[in-house]
Amino acid sequence: MRSADRLAVLFLAPLFAFAAAFFVLPLAELVLVAGSGPNGAFEYLAILANPRHVQTLVATLALSAGVSVATLALGTVVALFLARTRFAGRALLVSALTLPLAFPGVVVGFMIILLAGRQGLLGAFTQSLGMDRLVFAYSMAGLFAGYLYFSLPRVLVTLMAAAEKLDPALEEAARSLGASRLAVLRDVTLPGLSPALIASGAIAFATAMGAFGTAFTLATRIDVLAMTIYTEFTLNANFATASALSLALGLITWGVLALTRNMAGTGVAAAG
Secondary structure, eight states, X not given: OOHHHHHHHHHHHHHHHHHIIIIIHHHHHHHHHHTSSTTGGGHHHHHHHOHHHHXXXXXXXXXXXXXXXXXXXXXXXXXXXXXXXXOTTHHHHHXXXXXXXXXXXXXXXXXXXXXXXXXXXXXXXHHHTTSOOOOOTTSHHXXXXXXXXXXXXXXXXXXXXXXXXXXXXXXXXXXXXTOOHHHXXXXXXXXXXXXXXXXXXXXXXXXXXXXXHHHHHXXXXXXXXXXXXXXXIIISOOHHHHHHHHHHXXXXXXXXXXXXXXXXXXXXXXXX
């Protein structure tokens, strides 16, 4: 073995050891625990036969997909505006929009409670207008708002970087040929942003699928997969079901990330 190869092995050995200790071994243990329950290896079929688990899985997928679509729609508009417009206070606005990056999920959930909880600002405002108090913090709508707030800056950072790299000459050429603004957006801008849109959508989806802190804070009437895993593990001591649900969540998220990585042609990483 050449000295360069020996040096590479020397540096890579700690990486392999770390991956084995903190990824491979826990994952293997999850597989073993999932098959150690009364249903054995059929535990995965058992969770699919449980109506509550199926309903929770469908609700989590729908919530994550909805958050991804809404985040991409808002993020694209804001990113294009900020990438192409220079004005006083722009840097301050970008800083404010990316501020949620500094907040953990529990803080985001608490902010949603302050906004739309039983004593929240929106409720006080609607009551002052003679209407019923508007309270949605402890429902899927509140969780949707929290995940949207949590995911938007992550998507925005990626889309702004991609928008700044777009060649404005392509849009000018399309306009000179008579294309409308909508046609330019549809045929030139969005295709140019498509790798970043796919990657950002995957980040938003994976974050919403696995996020726990916000759901835990707002979990009065919320039943999503992360909360179900927590309940099975801590309250019911049902380790086999919790492990099987964890693996199902991980496989779904991994599958979406792998698919979008191939579609985007670039690496996609989840933030959580």
